[in-house]
Amino acid sequence: MWVMNDTKNKIIEIAKRRGFYWKAYEIYGGLGGFYDYGPLGAQLKENILKIWKEQFIIHDGLLTLDSPNLGPEVLYVASGHTDKFTDYMVKCEKCGHVFRADELLKGVVNEVEKLDENGIWKAIRDNGIRCPDCGGPLTPPERFHLMFSTKVGMDKVAFLRPETAQGIFVNFPILYRLNREKLPLGVAQVGKGFRNEISPRQGLLRLREFNMAEIELFVDPLENFPLGEMNEVILPLLTNTGEELHISAKESVAKGIVESHMAYYMGKVILFLKSLGIDMQRVRFRQHYPEELAHYSRDTWDCEILLSMGWVEVIGISNRGDYDLRRHMSYSGRDLTALRRFENPKKIKIKKLRPKMEILGPIFKRDAKKIAEIVENMSYTDGDIYVEINDQKVKVPRDAYEIVVEEETVGGERFIPHVIEPSFGIDRILYAILEHAYYERSDSGYKVLKLKPKIAPVKVAVFPLMSKEGLDEKAEDIMRVLRKRGISAYYDESGSIGRRYARADEVGVPFCVTVDYRTLEDSTVTIRDRDTAQQKRIKIENLPETVESLCREEIGFEEL
């Protein structure tokens, strides 16, 4: 374990020294759970997100949404977060241990979740509950809010979003229309989330402000999702019954282990992580135990990556059912349903009431028209009808209407879509990439980040073998040409050539170009591959193109 922990410390050291990330606000002593991304880290994050957007948004034609970080109180009341995100904590006065009050009262009091602060305190005293560790007396409960709150304007309570998802749910009707009223409808949002963690730890792994990329896939629960290209992707599964399986996505659905939409995304996640350079031997999907599920979730599979501190959740795929839309419907009063179209529109015969005006008229005079309207819209009935009009109940006799049978065509039925939510912790993924990319060369012990060219923050370093006799100017020219092609490049003439290679390796620069004396004779340069330290010589005029295809991973270095 200490060996593994060592890796973590080395990553932290490089991250700070070379500019990937570091604790925020350090000159004021720092602030727990907040980090700055430095030049390399910010670029790395951007590259990760670019690939994410390509694979999840563009490839699948999802809609993108960019909604605010702050939301009104009612939004989070409806979502269930104000309830579920507030814990009442009690502390032992003797040994100082802190407990969740609801945990202590479970089994002692019915409907613990309905108790407020006073109710909890009363229940603790009435039942003589004491510290489970040492038997000491407990303090009154204290609220601990896991959402950051603030005021909008003078006094309107608002919360910073703990997930980007709610912004998508409340926009379902618009998005549904923009998708031409078709399901499945996938909406993606990349942005920040905020959670006031009790104790943020482990650097980038537990942040109070973090980067997330979320998809809400609205589906018809009656429809099975075709897995397409994901059919044969092998999923490493750990079920909540403790079963470990390596089976294809297709099989996982066929065996009833994974719901089809979720299986599709699990396949995509595997391909995504592979393209980021994550070691597939250290990836698994772990199914949540029923008691572990979030308040909105019916089933959750966490994608976990093995890091030096153990298995770490980086992506969660949840089946949120119709929880969110149902809640927002009831709190907002808006219709958030979708239409399930029948393959063949159904003809339905319905019995309706048709008022007979010749009878209603004489009885009700002026009110006859209004009463007729009411009767017309009533569901089928027989016998005398009582109708309320002008605050009075009046009797419509049976002979004042007749029963007719009408045929209607029904095109479909309305239902609340279910939501499948793959949610990506970008900061955790970024950290996992660094750990999996890190190694020390066996011969020299030098540190290397074997970042894939696609995500490497810097693609090329250009060196003059010596900074004289025009080699330096030539090298700087080459760097400028590369930059103009949109390739992130830097120039380095400081120190020996070996040191410059080492410096580049440590931050994962995949390719180094060196201008030497032969360059002046035949306009060729050497290009060096980080992972093998091998060099090839190519013409300067071909360099930008070559580097471009290398960085797009269209060709490998060995093919040069």
Place this chain on the structure above:
RNA sequence: GCGGGUGUAGUCUAGUGGUCAGGACGGGGGCUUCCCAAGCCUCUGACCCGGGUUCGAAUCCCGGUACCCGCACCA
């Protein structure tokens, strides 16, 4: 939030109640016979913050803050 530990240049670290806080690596400049962190010269730069004890505190004490480990928490 609790218990334990830690906090010295960009990084890793030495150190003691009392001269100028030492080293290594890094970084800048220069020299060099220059393709994998070579060498030499030179420069750069630190005692987490606040209070207390003391003639004197980076060192001891208290508080804060941050990190690490454990507990708890982690929708």
